[in-house]
Amino acid sequence: xxxxxxxxxxxxxxxxxxxxxxxxxxxxxxxxxxxxxxxxxxxxxxxxxxxxxxxxxxxxxxxxxxxxxxxxxxxxxxxxxxxxxxxxxxxxxxxxxxxxxxxxxxxxxxxxxxxxxxxxxxxxxxxxxxxxxxxxxxxxxxxxxxxxxxxxxxxxxxxxxxxxxxxxxxxxxxxxxxxxxxxxxxxxxxxxxxxxxxxxxxxxxxxxxxxxxxxxxxxxxxxxxxxxxxxxxxxxxxxxxxxxxxxxxxxxxxxxxxxxxxxxxxxxxxxx
Ligand SMILES: NC(=O)c1ccc[n+]([C@@H]2O[C@H](COP(=O)([O-])OP(=O)(O)OC[C@H]3O[C@@H](n4cnc5c(N)ncnc54)[C@H](OP(=O)(O)O)[C@@H]3O)[C@@H](O)[C@H]2O)c1
Numbered sequence: 415x416x417x418x419x420x421x422x423x424x425x426x427x428x429x430x431x432x433x434x435x436x437x438x439x440x441x442x443x444x445x446x447x448x449x450x451x452x453x454x455x456x457x458x459x460x461x462x463x464x465x466x467x468x469x470x471x472x473x474x475x476x477x478x479x480x481x482x483x484x485x486x487x488x489x490x491x492x493x494x495x496x497x498x499x500x501x502x503x504x505x506x507x508x509x510x511x512x513x514x515x516x517x518x519x520x521x522x523x524x525x526x527x528x529x530x531x532x533x534x535x536x537x538x539x540x541x542x543x544x545x546x547x548x549x550x551x552x553x554x555x556x557x558x559x560x561x562x563x564x565x566x567x568x569x570x571x572x573x574x575x576x577x578x579x580x581x582x583x584x585x586x587x588x589x590x591x592x593x594x595x596x597x598x599x600x601x602x603x604x605x606x607x608x609x610x611x612x613x614x615x616x617x618x619x620x621x622x623x624x625x626x627x628x629x630x631x632x633x634x635x636x637x638x639x640x641x642x643x644x645x646x647x648x649x650x651x652x653x654x655x656x657x658x659x660x661x662x663x664x665x666x667x668x669x670x671x672x673x674x675x676x677x678x679x680x681x682x683x684x685x686x
């Protein structure tokens with residue numbers, strides 16, 4: 415097999431499995447072109463069993479069998495993995511890292527050869543509706559960045575950014591599903607408070623969230639247009655939006671995103 419046409423997934427945890435399955439779903443690779451590894455052999459066996467991937471028997475063997483490496487271990491395990499796979503990497507290798515807070519410079523320092531692309535996917539990748547931002551390391555070509563884009567778009571849209579935006583991306587789309595989920599939780603509880611059975615409230619909220627997103631993504635409306643369209647003067651929505659504004663929801667969102675951004679910078683540290 416041509417090793418460029420194969421991917422080594424180092425760390426087959428939650429995201430590794432989701433992204434590998436997405437590559438197959440999107441037709442970027444066949445299942446037998448994906449080599450998976452993990453710290454746990456049982457985990458590898460489960461993932462191989464579920465998807466028909468291959469298991470080469472270790473990280474070094476995996477990068478030897480594949481031209482593209484997806485680094486999907488936790489940030490704390492990255493340095494050790496780089497040490498392990500470094501000797502197996504050649505000039506033509508492309509390493510795509512999804513480890514939060516780990517810079518392309520840090521990975522390049524640990525790998526004498528190979529190009530690096532850093533990616534920040536989010537939890538909605540699990541259902542093919544993820545939002546992933548990618549940025550190129552200093553050794554990555556435009557073609558390699560494009561390869562990373564094609565591979566990752568199996569789990570949702572991919573946007574190319576400068577690495578300097580990555581903490582902001584983490585604060586918006588990385589943590590974003592939690593913000594919308596918190597709002598949805600509150601709305602479900604509120605629906606129950608005004609008399610709805612919980613299951614009905616859950617259904618109403620989930621579809622309203624999906625429908626609102628579709629108005630923006632498919633309907634071409636700005637969020638402010640959606641809000642105006644459903645807000646008649648003196649009506650029910652106007653009363654509700656007034657309450658949200660008085661409660662400072664807008665300021666709370668601003669503070670929340672700023673806090674996530676600040677935390678991302680702290681976790682990254684000054685030199686990594
Ligand atoms: N989850 C998200 O929504 C999300 C979003 C954006 C980015 N990320 C990034 O994605 C990465 C993976 O996150 P995750 O949630 O998928 O974590 P996870 O489920 O813990 O997966 C990581 C896997 O790597 C394995 N591993 C540890 N050391 C290894 C080694 N030396 N060689 C091979 N495999 C090894 C772990 O095994 P053990 O558990 O046995 O140690 C685990 O199965 C993280 O760096 C995270 O920052 C995650």
